[in-house]
Amino acid sequence: xxxxxxxxxxxxxxxxxxxxxxxxxxxxxxxxxxxxxxxxxxxxxxxxxxxxxxxxxxxxxxxxxxxxxxxxxxxxxxxxxxxxxxxxxxxxxxxxxxxxxxxxxxxxxxxxxxxxxxxxxxxxxxxxxxxxxxxxxxxxxxxxxxxxxxxxxxxxxxxxxxxxxxxxxxxxxxxxxxxxxxxxxxxxxxxxxxxxxxxxxxxxxxxxxxxxxxxxxxxxxxxxxxxxxxxxxxxxxxxxxxxxxxxxxxxxxxxxxxxxxxxxxxxxxxxxxxxxxxxxxxxxxxxxxxxxxxxxxxxxxxxxxxxxxxxxxxxxxxxxxxxxxxxxxxxxxxxxxxxxxxxxxxxxxxxxxxxxxxxxxxxxxxxxxxxxxxxxxxxxxxxxxxxxxxxxxxxxxxxxxxxxxxxxxxxxxxxxxxxxxxxxxxxxxxxxxxxxxxxxxxxxxxxxxxxxxxxxxxxxxxxxxxxxxxxxxxxxxxxxxxxxxxxxxxxxxx
Numbered sequence: 001x002x003x004x005x006x007x008x009x010x011x012x013x014x015x016x017x018x019x020x021x022x023x024x025x026x027x028x029x030x031x032x033x034x035x036x037x038x039x040x041x042x043x044x045x046x047x048x049x050x051x052x053x054x055x056x057x058x059x060x061x062x063x064x065x066x067x068x069x070x071x072x073x074x075x076x077x078x079x080x081x082x083x084x085x086x087x088x089x090x091x092x093x094x095x096x097x098x099x100x101x102x103x104x105x106x107x108x109x110x111x112x113x114x115x116x117x118x119x120x121x122x123x124x125x126x127x128x129x130x131x132x133x134x135x136x137x138x139x140x141x142x143x144x145x146x147x148x149x150x151x152x153x154x155x156x157x158x159x160x161x162x163x164x165x166x167x168x169x170x171x172x173x174x175x176x177x178x179x180x181x182x183x184x185x186x187x188x189x190x191x192x193x194x195x196x197x198x199x200x201x202x203x204x205x206x207x208x209x210x211x212x213x214x215x216x217x218x219x220x221x222x223x224x225x226x227x228x229x230x231x232x233x234x235x236x237x238x239x240x241x242x243x244x245x246x247x248x249x250x251x252x253x254x255x256x257x258x259x260x261x262x263x264x265x266x267x268x269x270x271x272x273x274x275x276x277x278x279x280x281x282x283x284x285x286x287x288x289x290x291x292x293x294x295x296x297x298x299x300x301x302x303x304x305x306x307x308x309x310x311x312x313x314x315x316x317x318x319x320x321x322x323x324x325x326x327x328x329x330x331x332x333x334x335x336x337x338x339x340x341x342x343x344x345x346x347x348x349x350x351x352x353x354x355x356x357x358x359x360x361x362x363x364x365x366x367x368x369x370x371x372x373x374x375x376x377x378x379x380x381x382x383x384x385x386x387x388x389x390x391x392x393x394x395x396x397x398x399x400x401x402x403x404x405x406x407x408x409x410x411x412x413x414x415x416x417x418x419x420x421x422x423x424x425x426x427x428x429x430x431x432x433x434x435x436x437x438x439x440x441x442x443x444x445x446x447x448x449x450x451x452x453x454x455x456x457x458x459x460x461x462x463x464x465x466x467x468x469x470x471x472x473x474x475x476x477x478x479x480x481x482x483x484x485x486x487x488x489x490x491x492x493x494x
Contacts, residue, residue, distance in 0.1 A: 001471050002030065002075045004067050004234075005249075005462025006060055007242065007455060008082030008169050010102060011038035013059050016458045017067040017075065020471050020481060027463075027481045029453060031070035035059040049104040053088045053096035053171055060172045077226070077235040078176065079465030081245035081457050082169035084191040087145040089162035089216070090171065094180035097159040100168050107151035108132075108142025128154075135210035138194050138203070145192030150212045164218045167191065169239035177228025177236040182218045186285040187241035189220045197275050197285055224288060224468050224475075237468040240287050242457050243269060243294060248287075249460030250424045250451045252479040258420045260405055260440055260448070261456075263427035266300025268408045269293070270416060280411040287464060288475040293416070295408025296371060300401055301429030303365040303378070304436070307397045308334050311390065335432065338394050342435045345391045360387045361396035365404060398436045402443040409444060423448040426456045452483050 001022075007014045017030040041055040068075055085103035088096050101107075108129030126134075129142045132150055140147050149165060152158045166174075166182035174182045189195050189202065194212070196203040200222060204214045221227075226235035240248075243261075247269055251257040259269040275283055275291045284292045299306075312329050360382050367378040380396065409417065425437050425448045441448040453459050463478040472478050 001077075001466075002068075002071045002073055003462045003465045003469075003471070004064060004075045004078045005245075005455075005458040005460065005465065006063060006078065006080045006082070006169075006172070007245070007458040007461060008056065008060060008080065008172060009037055010083045010104070011036075013037050013056070013063055013082075014455045014458050015063040015067050016453070016455055016462055017071045018459070018462045018466075018483075019072070020466055024480070026483050029483050030072070031067050032455060032458075033063055033066045033070075035063050043099060046099065049102050049106065050099040051102060051168070053098075053100050053168060056100065056168055057172055057175055060176075064176075074232060075234045076471070077237060077465035077469045078230070079237045079461035079463070079468070080169045080173050080239040081242045081461040081464075082167065082172075082239060084167065084188075084242055085144050085193075086167060087148055087165045087192065088168055088171050089159050089165050090174075090180075090182065091159070091161040092163050092180065094174055094178070096171060097161050100171075101148045101152075103143040105143050105148050108140070108144070108147040110151065132210045132212060136194055136203070136206040136212070138206060140193045140210075146194050146207060146212050149216070150210070153213055158213075158216075162216055165192075165216045166218050167239065170218070173227060173236055173239050176230055177226075178231075179228050183227045183238050184218050184220050185238040185240050185287065186220060186222050187244045187287060188239055190285050191241055192217075195285075197283060197291065200285075222287075222289075224464075226468055235465070235469050237465045240461065240464050241284065243267065243284060243292060244286055245457040245460030245464065246426055247271065247292060247460065248463050248475065248478050249453070249456035249458070249482070250426045252424075252482055253422075254476055254479060256419055256421045257424050257449075257479075258409075258422075258444075258446075259424050259426060260430065261427040262300040262401065262405075262425070262429040262436065262440075264300060264302045264429075266297045266401060266405055266427075266429075268295040268405050270412060270420070272416060276413070276416075278411055278413065281408060286475070288467070293412060295405065295411065297366075297401075297404045297408075298368045298370060299365050299378075299404075301427070303367055303397055303401055304429060304433065305332075306367055307394065308332065308338065311338070339433060339435060341391050342394060345395075346435075360384065361392050363393070363396035363400035365397060365400035395435070395439070398433070398439040399443065401436065402439040405440070406443045420446065422446060425450045 001020045005016050013035040018027040041051045043052050088100045089098040091097045112126045112128045112131035129147050133140045170182040194207045227238050254271040261267045270293045273290045282294045362381045364379045366376045369376045423446050466472040
């Protein structure tokens with residue numbers, strides 16, 4: 001059986017085709033493909049936070065065609081995931097009647113200058129998102145679908161013909177199978193905001209209390225079954241959240257593995273069989289029941305990129321034998337040399353002492369603030385004459401990224417931490433930097449496994465589709481079908 005998984009990202013659409021054997025063994029990767037998003041799907045002259053749904057749909061259809069052409073048989077099922085929080089409005093025929101307002105839409109940062117639903121005056125400088133959060137009792141950030149919807153309602157900019165709203169992945173799913181109304185899986189529904197995990201439904205009373213219209217919220221279904229079929233007979237499954245898809249596409253064992261995903265930002269995700277509320281962590285619904293406990297930092301690979309930019313600036317401005325500013329290096333030019341430097345220091349340290357020496361520099365990598373305090377900033381401490389070197393600074397930044405994630409680990413209940421035996425490391429930054437993986441393994445005191453397939457979210461969407469058509473017996477069993485890829489998969493110990 002062939003199953004396809006699509007990850008409809010903000011800047012790129014990625015897809016995989018997996019072949020599932022009848023004997024229940026690991027899936028075989030048949031094909032990967034990608035299509036450009038971002039500028040390629042923007043409306044000319046439109047803001048950066050708006051995209052054209054029809055162009056995204058066309059890119060997804062091209063991706064499906066390419067994946068299908070490379071497979072030995074037609075796909076039996078298609079699963080989707082993608083960029084979260086944003087919304088597109090649809091009309092009674094199921095067609096888009098608005099742009100896609102992406103998760104980057106900043107309308108929630110506007111001053112909440114109008115009276116709220118209860119008639120109270122503006123609370124002095126409060127943003128719209130902050131006011132909606134206060135009145136609803138739910139954390140509603142700018143870019144969340146219900147916040148964008150509220151802003152558009154206030155501006156009288158919701159299309160008159162709109163009958164529903166949903167994410168772009170939900171829109172693609174409904175169009176692939178000819179539906180007229182989107183159906184949201186709970187992990188997608190929660191991403192719009194104002195979703196009650198315990199009730200498994202939108203808290204319409206709380207949203208109404210905040211003055212947010214609820215008439216266009218789409219139906220929600222947790223049933224792991226197709227929502228329709230393509231003209232070619234492939235089952236189409238409701239889209240799932242990108243975090244949940246990455247967990248499915250990376251973890252072999254839901255109960256005993258912890259996912260560290262380090263791309264631009266960084267994220268720790270741990271599965272729990274029943275919903276838990278943990279201070280400092282976000283609780284997100286998981287397909288099939290249970291939840292993810294998630295800690296998310298703004299700076300992951302972004303912090304390492306800032307360091308690379310600084311070192312590149314030093315080379316450009318002070319490089320030996322060159323006039324200041326005469327040499328301009330391309331972005332990312334020093335990553336390989338940074339890794340090589342740490343390789344050399346690692347070998348020298350092992351030769352001298354048998355272990356890799358820990359840096360004495362302490363780098364706090366909150367260079368871009370935190371989700372709780374956008375104005376927080378990073379710092380470098382413990383500088384001395386023996387450790388103020390490029391290698392120690394690089395290692396300090398990597399350790400700082402690991403430290404921030406470890407703070408979320410310490411927030412997990414001891415009973416949850418106690419069952420974790422392995423880290424799974426996903427995301428571009430972790431894949432590119434062996435030393436970042438080493439830093440995480442050292443900090444957590446656990447081995448770190450990098451999954452064989454790089455497109456974890458697309459792989460997870462494909463496995464979700466396999467569960468929906470009964471090819472895999474539940475989400476807990478999905479990890480057992482991940483491709484082996486022993487030559488590519490590496491277990492790293494600190």
